[in-house]
Each structure stands twice: as structure tokens, then as C-alpha cells.
Amino acid sequence: MPASAVPTAEGTDDTAAPSRWVIWALALAGLAAGAYSASIDAAVDPTGEQAEADVGEPLVIAVLFAWLTVSYVLCGLIAWWYRPASRFGPLMIVVGFGIFSAGLTRTTSDVLFTIGHVVDLLPPVLFAHLFLAFPTGRLQSGRLRALLAVAYLAAIGLDLVRMMLGGLGPHNLLEVVAAPDAARVVLRAQLVAISVTCLGALVVLVLRRRSAGPPLRRTLTALIASFAIGLVMIAVLLVSVALGAPAIAQIRWATFATLGVAPVAFLIGLLNDRLARSSVAELVLELQGDPAPPDVRDALGRALRDPSLELAYWLPDFGRYVDIEGRPVELERPGPDAVRATTLIDRDGAHVAALLHDPALKDEPELLGSVAAAAGIALENGRLHAELRARLDELRGSRARIVEAGQRERKRLERDLHDGAQQRLVALLLELKLLEEGLQGDPAARARLDQARREVATSLDELRDVARGLHPAVVSGHGLEVALEQLAARAPVPVRLSVELGGRLPELLEVATFYLVAESLANIGKHAAASSATIEVARVDGRVTVEVVDDGIGGADTERGSGLRGLADRVEALDGRLRVWSPSGGGTRLRAELPCGS
Amino acid sequence: MRVVIAEDSVLLREGLERLLGEHGLDVVGSCQTAQDLLRLVRNGPPDVAIVDIRLPPTHSDEGMRAALEIRARYPDVGVLVLSQYVELGLAMQLLAESTEGAGYLLKDRISDVHDFVAAVRRVATGGSAIDPIIVSTLLSKRRADDPLSRLTPRERDVLELMAQGRSNQGVADRLVITVRAVEKYVSSIFDKLGLPTGGGESRRVLAVLLYLRS
Numbered sequence: 184m185p186a187s188a189v190p191t192a193e194g195t196d197d198t199a200a201p202s203r204w205v206i207w208a209l210a211l212a213g214l215a216a217g218a219y220s221a222s223i224d225a226a227v228d229p230t231g232e233q234a235e236a237d238v239g240e241p242l243v244i245a246v247l248f249a250w251l252t253v254s255y256v257l258c259g260l261i262a263w264w265y266r267p268a269s270r271f272g273p274l275m276i277v278v279g280f281g282i283f284s285a286g287l288t289r290t291t292s293d294v295l296f297t298i299g300h301v302v303d304l305l306p307p308v309l310f311a312h313l314f315l316a317f318p319t320g321r322l323q324s325g326r327l328r329a330l331l332a333v334a335y336l337a338a339i340g341l342d343l344v345r346m347m348l349g350g351l352g353p354h355n356l357l358e359v360v361a362a363p364d365a366a367r368v369v370l371r372a373q374l375v376a377i378s379v380t381c382l383g384a385l386v387v388l389v390l391r392r393r394s395a396g397p398p399l400r401r402t403l404t405a406l407i408a409s410f411a412i413g414l415v416m417i418a419v420l421l422v423s424v425a426l427g428a429p430a431i432a433q434i435r436w437a438t439f440a441t442l443g444v445a446p447v448a449f450l451i452g453l454l455n456d457r458l459a460r461s462s463v464a465e466l467v468l469e470l471q472g473d474p475a476p477p478d479v480r481d482a483l484g485r486a487l488r489d490p491s492l493e494l495a496y497w498l499p500d501f502g503r504y505v506d507i508e509g510r511p512v513e514l515e516r517p518g519p520d521a522v523r524a525t526t527l528i529d530r531d532g533a534h535v536a537a538l539l540h541d542p543a544l545k546d547e548p549e550l551l552g553s554v555a556a557a558a559g560i561a562l563e564n565g566r567l568h569a570e571l572r573a574r575l576d577e578l579r580g581s582r583a584r585i586v587e588a589g590q591r592e593r594k595r596l597e598r599d600l601h602d603g604a605q606q607r608l609v610a611l612l613l614e615l616k617l618l619e620e621g622l623q624g625d626p627a628a629r630a631r632l633d634q635a636r637r638e639v640a641t642s643l644d645e646l647r648d649v650a651r652g653l654h655p656a657v658v659s660g661h662g663l664e665v666a667l668e669q670l671a672a673r674a675p676v677p678v679r680l681s682v683e684l685g686g687r688l689p690e691l692l693e694v695a696t697f698y699l700v701a702e703s704l705a706n707i708g709k710h711a712a713a714s715s716a717t718i719e720v721a722r723v724d725g726r727v728t729v730e731v732v733d734d735g736i737g738g739a740d741t742e743r744g745s746g747l748r749g750l751a752d753r754v755e756a757l758d759g760r761l762r763v764w765s766p767s768g769g770g771t772r773l774r775a776e777l778p779c780g781s
Numbered sequence: 782m783r784v785v786i787a788e789d790s791v792l793l794r795e796g797l798e799r800l801l802g803e804h805g806l807d808v809v810g811s812c813q814t815a816q817d818l819l820r821l822v823r824n825g826p827p828d829v830a831i832v833d834i835r836l837p838p839t840h841s842d843e844g845m846r847a848a849l850e851i852r853a854r855y856p857d858v859g860v861l862v863l864s865q866y867v868e869l870g871l872a873m874q875l876l877a878e879s880t881e882g883a884g885y886l887l888k889d890r891i892s893d894v895h896d897f898v899a900a901v902r903r904v905a906t907g908g909s910a911i912d913p914i915i916v917s918t919l920l921s922k923r924r925a926d927d928p929l930s931r932l933t934p935r936e937r938d939v940l941e942l943m944a945q946g947r948s949n950q951g952v953a954d955r956l957v958i959t960v961r962a963v964e965k966y967v968s969s970i971f972d973k974l975g976l977p978t979g980g981g982e983s984r985r986v987l988a989v990l991l992y993l994r995s
Contacts, residue, residue, distance in 0.1 A: 669868050
């Protein structure tokens with residue numbers, strides 16, 4: 184993969200931090216709005232719609248509006264200050280002022296009352312918007328934008344219609360006709376539409392968490408998600424009002440409490456890298472302990488609080504990213520639907536590694552940055568480790584190919600000898616014999632022909648040995664069990680043979696097993712001074728095990744004995760393992776395990 | 782005596798045809814593939830089929846499979862398998878059920894013309910022909926507490942020839958002794974190995990082979 188195609192860390196939309204003055208001005212405005220909201224001495228109209236949409240005692244309402252306004256505005260400001268890249272802070276501020284505006288319905292000023300009524304159903308929609316936009320402040324899909332657009336239309340657009348129909352008392356400046364029944368119908372439509380929006384938002388949140396796969400950054404997202412229950416409560420509350428049923432007090436208070444605490448939860452969720460500072464410090468300590476390369480991923484995952492974190496290392500010679508085992512890793516291209524985000528870690532202009540992580544981490548660039556910086560040397564070690572593994576894999580692959588090519592070539596040679604020279608020599612033997620029989624009267628010539636025949640027979644024997652050494656044709660033609668029987672019968676000691684393969688194996692494996700047994704038996708004859716041996720060949724769980732046990736003197740040396748070394752090479756070339764137990768005086772047990780695919 | 786031959790080497794096939802013809806056997810068909818062999822046997826079952834163990838197209842086990850099929854479907858047709866290599870396991874596959882009308886020989890044996898023709902005749906008439914290498918492999922097989930060690934050298938010779946499928950007369954000719962003497966040796970051998978006597982000569986071969994193989 185060319186370097187240019189590698190997705191790079193998103194960081195271009197780093198909006199400049201808001202100016203200090205703006206922050207202070209907004210903070211003061213928020214506080215003033217809160218104070219005003221609390222001070223409105225609920226001049227509630229005893230008549231009209233207020234009685235129907237009864238939401239609580241005036242004092243409680245006043246305090247609640249004040250608290251919501253102040254908490255959303257201030258939390259939004261803090262979020263904006265520390266997370267200028269995220270639009271979530273500004274969104275919270277808007278919500279705070281939106282709630283304040285909705286509270287203006289409680290005033291007696293015509294203008295303020297009218298403004299308040301235009302937006303009085305806005306807060307539930309704003310809450311839904313917040314939940315859906317956490318933590319980036321952006322809505323991730325067109326579907327969501329459409330859902331909210333409908334909700335906003337219902338909240339504000341229909342509100343204007345309703346206000347024209349009157350029924351809100353004397354302060355309504357927009358009243359055109361007095362049709363309170365029609366207004367009530369519109370109100371119900373609004374409440375139902377907004378309830379549906381809230382429930383829709385909840386469904387989206389649940390689906391999103393489902394499709395996120397492994398639990399991402401568990402604790403915080405769970406915390407935020409739990410507040411989404413507020414959306415359900417809003418929906419219940421609004422529907423009960425729309426149906427004219429009495430609002431259930433417990434639900435009402437729980438809704439207020441949930442929505443009141445929510446801004447703090449949002450703020451914690453956004454700013455949790457403040458809390459993460461200590462985890463970076465822990466990471467530095469942990470990495471100083473020089474952890475094994477596979478543990479580096481776990482350490483980084485802990486520091487970033489992303490258990491699903493994956494590490495990929497850049498191998499310049501291979502031109503690709505690999506995991507710690509050297510297996511190629513494809514980096515996902517960034518996009519709105521990307522399940523994983525990618526952060527590249529480069530040093531001195533060269534790729535070192537890539538972090539594949541929860542996209543939510545994109546909102547904590549400092550955390551990512553400091554973790555990446557702290558992991559520098561450890562990542563370099565991991566990269567070397569991965570490179571080694573990749574090279575080993577490559578080597579193993581090429582060794583297997585060489586073995587296979589060698590075997591193919593040997594098989595071809597055996598076949599050529601069998602079909603060519605050997606057949607001709609047999610035919611020649613026969614020809615000589617027939618010739619010899621035809622020469623009735625010449626004993627000298629007959630003797631010379633007989634001599635020639637013996638020479639040919641000897642050549643044939645020698646050729647046969649060569650051909651069999653090249654490739655045991657009986658293995659390919661008739662299978663391992665048939666071939667091993669001859670080996671066992673000709674073994675230097677009595678042999679008990681057991682073959683349980685349940686079918687043929689790949690030829691490479693059959694031939695390797697054949698030679699393994701042949702050489703083991705030859706070794707037993709030469710060194711073991713054994714009185715008997717057992718050979719067991721079996722297939723278990725996708726592996727072929729070959730065990731050759733004798734009761735000889737033991738003490739076989741895997742390193743010095745070139746025979747055993749050769750066997751080990753043969754087994755390892757097929758990605759298998761050979762182990763030898765040979766205690767002095769305790770016999771020799773040789774066990775090979777070879778992967779056989781199925 | 783009707784013979785069919787399946788051998789893909791032209792030189793060898795023609796040599797065999799000539800050799801058998803000269804010795805009074807009637808080669809009624811010859812072919813290069815297992816398929817053709819099975820067709821020849823189906824069209825007119827011969828007394829014996831001589832089959833190269835490796836036949837086209839893959840030269841792996843086609844010949845052997847054809848031999849086993851003929852053994853199973855035409856019990857009256859003798860089957861003599863020829864091979865460049867002698868494999869105990871293959872011989873035992875061929876002789877697993879019985880040794881009657883079955884043979885397994887190394888190709889070189891062809892040049893020992895008289896012996897070879899005798900082997901072909903034996904197999905054609907329900908006897909057997911087992912390569913000396915198979916027999917010597919079995920005899921050399923090490924056993925714990927080996928009863929074979931109780932045999933005299935002469936008894937061993939007789940056992941070896943008997944196991945190759947030779948008749949008492951054949952053994953007697955080979956060792957230049959009388960048939961009566963061979964019979965005496967045979968009953969002594971069966972005694973020492975604890976094998977039941979009786980049955981025809983070819984049944985006795987299987988008994989000996991199975992004994993040696995165990």
C-alpha cells in the first residue's frame with residue numbers, strides 16, 4: 184500500500200479556541216438568564232392552556248429553569264474551552280439558552296411571553312439533539328438530520344400556527360383568530376410528533392451501540408447512554424399531557440432530575456482525558472518496565488480506555504502495516520461510517536505504527552498524542568518484533584515451497600526412471616535370456632550372455648534403490664499404511680505398527696511421515712540396541728502425530744546426531760514440531776506433530 | 782491356456798507376448814491401460830491376467846485396483862501382478878482373502894524364463910506365486926520368542942519355497958529331493974509353528990503367509 188493511500192489522522196478541523204472574552208460574556212449572560220429565570224414570579228394564568236399542561240409548582244419550575252439554563256450554558260462553555268474541535272460545547276450553550284427562552288412563557292410581558300411560547304416545546308427536541316450529537320456535536324447521518332428537522336418543525340413551525348389560533352391568554356401577540364379547540368388539536372399533534380422524535384432518537388442510540396461491535400470505551404458511553412432514558416420519560420410525559428391524562432408525578436420529577444444532571448455527565452464524558460492524565464503517567468511507568476511487545480497493546484488500550492484498541496506496525500521493506508504476529512493489516516479509510524478510526528504514529532517523517540481505535544477518541548487529540556509519544560520506544564520494539572515475525576512467516580512459506588518443489592522434482596525423476604530406464608533394463612534382461620536360450624550350441628557365448636544378464640540385473644537393483652530413495656512411489660500410489668508395513672516388516676527389531684488416519688493425507692505429509700519412520704527405524708537399528716519398537720501414526724484435531732518408541736539404551740542427542748537434526752528439519756519445514764525424549768537407559772521416544780489442514 | 786497382458790511399456794509387453802508364446806501359452810489380448818484390461822477380461826475371461834501394478838494415466842494405483850477388481854468379480858481368472866518394487870503391504874492387499882489364483886512378482890523375475898512361465902501356469906490353474914523378496918522379508922521379520930528359530934536350515938528352505946506358492950513337486954525339484962521328503966518337512970514345519978495341517982497346497986500358502994505376517 185503506497186504511503187499516500189494511508190488514511191491520516193483527522194486533525195484539520197481544529198477550530199481555534201473561543202476567545203476568553205466570548206467565554207466570559209456568555210458565562211455572564213447564562214448566569215443573568217438563570218437569575219432572571221429564577222426571579223420570574225410565576226404569574227401563571229389560572230385559565231388557558233397552562234392549566235392543562237400542568238408541569239409543577241411555580242417555585243419548583245422557577246428553580247428548575249434556572250438550574251437547567253445555568254448548568255447547560257456553563258457546562259457548554261467549559262466543554263467549548265477545552266474541546267474547541269468539538270461542536271458539542273456550543274450546542275450545549277444553545278440548549279441552555281433555548282431552555283431559558285422556553286421559560287419566558289411564565290412572564291407577563293407580551294413580547295417575552297410570545298417569544299417564550301414560540302419555543303416552549305423546543306427543550307425536548309434540544310435534548311434529543313444533544314444525545315444524538317454526543318460527543319462530536321455533529322449528527323452522523325442524513326437520516327438523523329431529517330428526524331430532527333421534522334422535530335424542530337413540529338416544535339416551532341406548528342407552534343406559530345397554534346399561536347395564531349389563540350387560546351393562550353392576553354399576552355399572545357400572534358393571535359389572529361380565537362379558536363382554542365383547533366389550537367388544542369395542533370398542540371396534541373405537536374406533542375405526539377416530539378414524543379415520536381424522542382423515541383426515535385432512543386432507537387438510533389440503541390442501534391448505534393449494537394453495531395459498534397465490541398464494547399467501546401465502556402464506562403463513559405454507558406454513563407451517557409443511561410441518561411438517554413430521559414428521552415423515554417419525556418415522551419411518556421408529553422403523551423400523557425397530549426391525552427389529557429394526569430402527568431405522573433414520579434415520572435415528572437425523575438425526568439427533571441435526569442435532564443438536570445445530564446449536562447454534568449456530558450461534560451465528564453467530553454473532558455475525561457483530564458481524568459486520563461493519570462493513565463498516561465501509568466502508561467509511562469508501565470512502558471519503562473520494558474513490557475513484551477504483545478503487552479504494549481494492552482497497556483495502550485488501558486491508557487486510552489479503549490479495550491478494542493488494535494496496534495499495527497509499519498514495515499518499510501514490505502510496504503504495509505502488520506499486526507504483532509506479522510500478519511498484514513488493512514487500515515480502514517476514514518469516513519462518517521467508519522467503525523474504527525485510525526491514528527498514524529510517525530517519527531522523523533517515517534511511519535512507525537498505527538492505532539486502530541474507537542472513533543470517539545478523535546475528540547481527545549491530546550490524549551492520543553501523549554499516549555503515542557509515551558509509547559515511542561516500546562512501539563519501535565514492537566515494530567522490530569512484528570518485522571521479525573513477518574520475515575519468519577515469509578521464510579517458513581519459502582521453505583515449504585522449496586520442500587514441495589524438491590519433492591515434485593524427485594517424484595518426477597523417480598517416475599522417469601521407472602517408466603524409462605527400469606522398464607528398458609527389464610526388457611533387456613528378457614531379450615538377453617531369450618537370446619541365450621536360442622544359442623543352443625555355443626556354451627562360451629551362453630556364458631557371456633549369462634554374465635551380461637547378471638550385470639544388467641545388478642544395474643537394475645542399483646537403479647531401483649536410487650529411484651526408491653528419490654521418492655517412495657508406493658506412498659503416493661497406495662497410501663501411508665501400505666507403505667509403512669514394508670518398513671515395519673524389514674525393521675531391525677520387532678515392531679508393532681498402528682496407523683489410524685481415516686483416509687489419505689496430503690502427499691507432502693505422507694512422504695514426510697514415511698521418511699520420518701524410515702529414518703527413525705534406521706536410527707534404532709544403528710544406535711538404540713533395542714529389543715522392540717512401536718510406531719503409532721494418528722490424525723487428531725487437524726494434526727498428524729507420529730510416535731516412534733523403542734526400549735533401547737536411550738541417550739540420543741538431538742543436536743549432535745545429524746540423523747535427528749535432519750528429521751527435525753524435515754518436520755519443521757512442514758511447520759510441525761519434533762520432540763525427542765531419550766533418557767540414558769530409558770529408551771527413546773520420538774514424537775512429531777504435523778499440521779494437516781483438516 | 783489363455784493369457785491377457787496389461788503393460789504400458791511396449792518393449793516389455795512385446796517381450797512378454799513372445800516369451801509366453803514360445804512357451805506354449807496363448808496370449809489372447811494385450812493392452813496398456815486398466816480400463817482396456819477390464820474390457821478384455823469381460824469380453825472373454827482368460828485363465829490368467831498379467832498386470833503391471835502402475836498403469837496410465839497416473840501410474841499410481843490403477844493396475845492394482847484393476848487386479849483387485851478382477852479378483853473380486855472373476856474368481857476363476859488368475860491375476861499375476863508385476864511391479865518394479867516389492868511392497869509387503871501391497872502383496873498382502875492382493876492376497877488378503879486367499880492366495881488361490883493370485884501372484885505378485887518383481888518384474889526382474891521375467892528373465893528367469895522357466896520359473897516365470899511356471900509361475901504364470903500356477904496362477905492360471907489356481908495356485909499362487911509370491912515373490913521371494915516378500916517371503917524373505919516375512920521370514921526376516923523379527924519376532925519376540927520366534928518359533929522360526931526352532932526350524933532346521935532345511936526346513937527353512939522348504940518353508941521359503943512353499944511360501945512362494947510352489948507345489949510339493951516344485952519344492953522337491955528345486956531342492957533336488959523327493960516329494961515324500963518334502964511332505965515330511967512340511968508336516969514337521971506345521972507342527973513346530975503350531976499350524977493345523979490339511980487343506981490343499983494353496984490354502985497352506987495363505988496359512989504360512991498369515992503366520993509369517995503376524
